[in-house]
Amino acid sequence: MIRRIFAAHSAPEQSRGLAREVVGFLGQYLSDQNILHDLDIMLTEACANVARHAYRGGEGRLEVRLAVSPGESVDLDIVDWGYGFEGPVRFVNPAPEAEGGRGLFIISRLSDAVAVRSEGQENIVAIHKKIGKTSWKS
Amino acid sequence: MEKLTVSRGKNALYFKYDGEVTLDVTPELKRHLDAELADNEVAAVVLDLSGVGFMDSSGIGFLVSVNTRMRSIGKACYLCRLSPKVRKTLGLVQLLSYFQVLENEEDVAALLS
Numbered sequence: 001m002i003r004r005i006f007a008a009h010s011a012p013e014q015s016r017g018l019a020r021e022v023v024g025f026l027g028q029y030l031s032d033q034n035i036l037h038d039l040d041i042m043l044t045e046a047c048a049n050v051a052r053h054a055y056r057g058g059e060g061r062l063e064v065r066l067a068v069s070p071g072e073s074v075d076l077d078i079v080d081w082g083y084g085f086e087g088p089v090r091f092v093n094p095a096p097e098a099e100g101g102r103g104l105f106i107i108s109r110l111s112d113a114v115a116v117r118s119e120g121q122e123n124i125v126a127i128h129k130k131i132g133k134t135s136w137k138s
Numbered sequence: 139m140e141k142l143t144v145s146r147g148k149n150a151l152y153f154k155y156d157g158e159v160t161l162d163v164t165p166e167l168k169r170h171l172d173a174e175l176a177d178n179e180v181a182a183v184v185l186d187l188s189g190v191g192f193m194d195s196s197g198i199g200f201l202v203s204v205n206t207r208m209r210s211i212g213k214a215c216y217l218c219r220l221s222p223k224v225r226k227t228l229g230l231v232q233l234l235s236y237f238q239v240l241e242n243e244e245d246v247a248a249l250l251s
Contacts (some may be wrong), residue, residue, distance in 0.1 A: 012162040037192075037223060044194045048161045096236040097206060099199040106195055109230050 002029075002068040008047075010055060010062040010080065015047035022064050022076070029068055032135035038110045039074065039129065045103035046078035046125045054082030054123065071136055073112075076127040084123045089116045139166060141189070144174060147250035150182040150216070151175070156189030159197030167200055181213055184240070184249055188219035193227050201228075205237060214238065218246045 004025060008018040023040045030036055043064065050062045065077040091108040094101040104125075107114050113128040141156040151174055155167060174180070183204060190197070201217065208215040218240040220228070228234050240246050 012160075016158075016160050016162050037226075040192065041194060041227065044160060044192075048194060048196060051161060093231055096233055097202065099202050099206075100195070102195040102198060102231050106227075106230055 002066075002070070004066045004068075006064045006066065008062050010047075010051045010059045010082075012048070012051045015051040015062055016044060018062060018064060019043035019047050022066060025066070026068070026074065029070055029137055030131065030135055031137045032131075035129075035131055035135050039076070042107045042110050042127055042129075043076060043078070045106050046076070046127070049103050049125070050078065050080045050082070054080040056083055071133050073128060073130045076129075078125040078127070080123050081121050082123060084118050085116055139163075139170060142167075142170060143186075144170070145250075146180070147184075149251075150184045150214075150249040151180040152184050152186065152250050154186035154189060158192040159190050159200065160192065160194045161196040164196045164200045168203065171204060175207075178211075182216060182249060183208055183214070184216045184218055184246065186219050187217055187224045188221055190221050190224050193224050195231075198227065198231060198233065201237065202233075216240050216249065 006018055006022050008014040019040060022043055023036055026039060027036060047062060054060065060080060060082055063079040065079060067075040089104065091104050091114070093105045107127060111127045112130045115126045117124050117126070143154040145152045153171060157163070159167070185201065185204065205215040216238050220239065225234070
């Protein structure tokens with residue numbers, strides 16, 4: 001298992017940059033560009049949620065905790081220390097006219113498992129994606 | 139914006155951005171488009187997505203907002219030249235049939251001539 005922690009400030013451009021940094025690191029292990037794109041979208045959505053909502057207009061720390069099981073799966077924990085999730089978290093596709101609210105739905109469609117939880121001061125979106133052996137670099 | 143191309147055809151405004159459409163660029167894209175639409179003389183908007191290699195839900199929200207704005211005043215919004223990544227993302231959220239997508243170059247040319 002390979003573990004790595006990436007961190008940034010939760011400003012929009014930095015949160016996108018953090019997602020790109022993590023995907024760039026994963027490119028050392030994965031050869032499948034479609035899988036890398038899926039991971040990029042999921043990370044970008046989760047980090048953008050932190051930038052938009054976690055600190056209620058302010059900014060704060062944003063962390064991605066990565067665990068890679070070569071040949072098997074990737075786990076991504078996206079962590080903030082903000083105000084936490086309000087009410088029940090829903091992974092549903094909103095109405096076509098909705099301008100927002102699709103981030104968690106997209107993550108749920110592209111991952112094998114996603115969970116949202118709080119532990120102490122940490123708010124965590126935990127993503128698990130299984131990746132077939134042919135998608136890895138030999 | 140350097141990567142933005144905007145032109146006016148006889149029947150529509152052509153709007154093309156080359157790059158990632160994510161949270162850090164959508165506010166500026168919206169400002170540019172609002173400025174172009176301010177004179178209310180545009181009958182339709184054609185959004186060319188051929189240069190968009192990455193789009194997140196903020197980008198989807200931008201497309202929805204343009205579509206809603208144009209429809210609310212009886213005008214049209216079209217998407218054209220969707221890159222494979224954009225097509226996949228819109229398919230994920232089941233919006234490909236919600237938007238009016240111009241699949242033929244003839245249709246694009248007819249609006250922009």
